Amino acid sequence: EKEVKYGQITELPRQDDAMKKWRSNRFGQFIHWGLYAIPGGVWKGKTYEYAAEFLKSSAGISTATWDSLQYQFNPIKFNAMAWAKMAKAMGVKYATITTKHHEGFCLWPSEYTDFDIENTPYGKDLLGEFIEAYNAEGIDVSLYYSVLDWHHPDWRYKLNSEEDKEAFERLKIFTKNQLLELLDRYPTVKGLWFDGTWDQCWKDNGQFSYELEKKLKEKHPGLVVNSRMRADEYGSRHFDSNGVLMGDYESGYERRLPNPWDIEVTKNDWECCMTIPENQWGYHKDWTLTHIKTANELIEMLVQCTSQNGNFLLNFGPTGEGDFREEEVKLAKEIGDWMDDNSSAIYNCGYAGLKKQGWGYFTQNNDSETTINMVVFNKPINGKYRVKLNKGSVIKKAYLLSKPDKALDLEEISNGEYFIEAKKVKTKDPFVIIIELENKDSKKFHQKALT
Numbered sequence: 001e002k003e004v005k006y007g008q009i010t011e012l013p014r015q016d017d018a019m020k021k022w023r024s025n026r027f028g029q030f031i032h033w034g035l036y037a038i039p040g041g042v043w044k045g046k047t048y049e050y051a052a053e054f055l056k057s058s059a060g061i062s063t064a065t066w067d068s069l070q071y072q073f074n075p076i077k078f079n080a081m082a083w084a085k086m087a088k089a090m091g092v093k094y095a096t097i098t099t100k101h102h103e104g105f106c107l108w109p110s111e112y113t114d115f116d117i118e119n120t121p122y123g124k125d126l127l128g129e130f131i132e133a134y135n136a137e138g139i140d141v142s143l144y145y146s147v148l149d150w151h152h153p154d155w156r157y158k159l160n161s162e163e164d165k166e167a168f169e170r171l172k173i174f175t176k177n178q179l180l181e182l183l184d185r186y187p188t189v190k191g192l193w194f195d196g197t198w199d200q201c202w203k204d205n206g207q208f209s210y211e212l213e214k215k216l217k218e219k220h221p222g223l224v225v226n227s228r229m230r231a232d233e234y235g236s237r238h239f240d241s242n243g244v245l246m247g248d249y250e251s252g253y254e255r256r257l258p259n260p261w262d263i264e265v266t267k268n269d270w271e272c273c274m275t276i277p278e279n280q281w282g283y284h285k286d287w288t289l290t291h292i293k294t295a296n297e298l299i300e301m302l303v304q305c306t307s308q309n310g311n312f313l314l315n316f317g318p319t320g321e322g323d324f325r326e327e328e329v330k331l332a333k334e335i336g337d338w339m340d341d342n343s344s345a346i347y348n349c350g351y352a353g354l355k356k357q358g359w360g361y362f363t364q365n366n367d368s369e370t371t372i373n374m375v376v377f378n379k380p381i382n383g384k385y386r387v388k389l390n391k392g393s394v395i396k397k398a399y400l401l402s403k404p405d406k407a408l409d410l411e412e413i414s415n416g417e418y419f420i421e422a423k424k425v426k427t428k429d430p431f432v433i434i435i436e437l438e439n440k441d442s443k444k445f446h447q448k449a450l451t
């Protein structure tokens with residue numbers, strides 16, 4: 001064990017109400033919106049396949065040229081309430097929006113820079129409108145903030161000289177000021193989602209990120225912070241040099257999921273953030289460049305995250321005019337229709353403590369020891385679902401969530417192992433079978449033989 005002074009601050013897993021709410025939310029909407037949405041991956045007639053929010057670097061555009069996009073930013077179609085209603089219908093319980101991405105442009109009127117929404121044709125506090133509209137729909141809002149800032153003259157990737165160090169000291173003060181400003185202006189926000197913290201400059205400043213997390217949490221009780229914010233004094237990120245998770249949940253799953261059989265990942269809170277195309281966070285004009293995930297693919301990712309105690313943050317990239325692509329609107333509806341019927345297997349659910357089986361995923365409601373959800377993606381050809389529960393578990397009854405008053409036939413194979421028969425399931429969508437267990441002290445529970 002190394003002596004780590006600037007590692008974990010909050011003992012995990014947190015059991016306070018704010019974290020319990022974060023955990024029960026399970027499904028969130030990520031919004032990537034900034035100047036990059038104006039060109040949408042196309043520059044001077046050329047389409048760049050790399051992530052649209054990286055167009056400045058992939059097209060080799062000067063900071064001056066890129067920054068002048070701020071004078072074109074006028075999302076006339078932006079309607080925060082319509083966005084919030086779409087998100088509500090999709091079934092998300094929280095939303096995380098980019099307040100400032102790597103480009104450095106701020107979606108709120110910041111007193112610490114002119115490179116912000118106030119100095120655009122739009123002019124109004126866009127971030128404030130977003131937060132108010134989403135909160136009005138009962139959706140929690142977290143704020144994404146990129147420490148990496150291509151616009152700021154004091155940004156340095158590495159600190160090679162005294163001048164670098166002095167510049168980065170100013171950048172650190174700017175960063176802290178903006179974060180305190182965001183929490184001052186938007187007191188209802190629930191979390192901060194840090195990004196752009198992989199460079200040497202930040203890894204060399206473990207003490208700063210430690211003290212910053214402490215200060216932000218003192219200022220904003222209950223604040224939930226992702227592990228990506230932090231480095232310890234040895235430069236170890238997400239987990240300190242002794243492997244202890246920093247922040248409040250693990251946020252390393254970007255466009256990837258853990259192995260569905262992995263139970264190690266269930267030990268911490270974590271979140272997967274996911275794009276609909278293969279790798280576009282900001283709006284890209286051309287969605288023919290890669291595979292576009294279907295509703296069923298995205299629902300399966302959400303269910304997998306829930307089954308392993310994780311949250312799923314699905315990204316949308318609004319256009320420069322402030323509306324969504326039709327493909328995104330269609331997916332939001334398809335996912336929302338599924339959530340209307342099946343969200344009881346998602347909200348306030350987590351790891352059931354059972355080994356994953358071939359037909360799909362187990363989830364368990366955090367408030368019920370005896371109710372287990374089976375979310376089915378692969379129907380067995382004989383219509384019989386093999387379930388291996390904990391030793392001694394006895395199924396009282398099993399039924400389709402869609403037909404709660406029709407018990408399914410059961411066949412006990414051995415201690416805690418059953419076949420559940422569900423032959424006549426018509427739906428083409430993923431569906432849920434509910435297992436109700438005898439509770440531990442029920443008379444029928446087969447007490448282990450004493451010999």
Ligand SMILES: C[C@@H]1N[C@@H](c2nc3ccccc3[nH]2)[C@H](O)[C@@H]1O
Nearest residue numbers: 032051053101195196254273281
């Ligand atoms: C959550 C995601 N993180 C950003 C990001 N920046 C990167 C730089 C290098 C490699 C991968 C990256 N992902 C993406 O632009 C998006 O905001």
